[in-house]
Amino acid sequence: MAWMASPVLVGLLLVAAPQLAAAATSEVTVKIANFTFSPADLTITPGTTVTWVNNDDIPHAVVETEKTFRSKALDTDDKFSFTFTNPGEFSYFCSLHPHMTGKITVKK
Template sequence: MKKYILGVSFMIAVVVMGIAACSKSGSNDPAPTKSTTPTAPTTGGASVSISGFAFSPASVTIKAGEAVKWTNADTAPHTATDVAGSFDSGMLNQSGSFSHTFATAGTYTYKCVIHSTMATATVVVQ
């Protein structure tokens, strides 16, 4: 009988510890790594700022194999989403960023799926 009680209390302890572990990792999750302002020694590629509900610059030109990095400078969330579907930043909150490497030459038109009124912009890959 004593052995049974010990077994049950051990199981309760395991469950409690499991819950504690879950809630602990849960509270750690919403800690967005605040990246220090990147001094950009990027060789090639391009950066696009999303500011004032517009992509700036509206057109960038890179070489195949280079990347474009989008950074949301607005308080409103935005996306950079290829109209043809080859890339999608997902939701970018304020200061959020997204990089995509373009392997194939071509002209890529992208938009913000959240704000249909935002003008589309282009990445030209040579």
């Protein structure tokens, strides 16, 4: 009976693997640390969710220059997520520390 489990597992992996790969590419994390966004410049496809995580000891807020998205003040370990549905360039900054900047480019 053990020999029958292998083909079943292989079949499940072949079916699930593409879905897992697609899910992995649709979420990206931007770390906030040492008064920087990392990565500061990012290129993604429509439908991707970007999550900013504050790894600094002080609050930061993520604001897109055209106000497409805006986080509350993020304390240490707080997160903010936004899903990009349209192509374009989205420049953003920390409203508490305006010298902190980044850009998300969404391409089909």
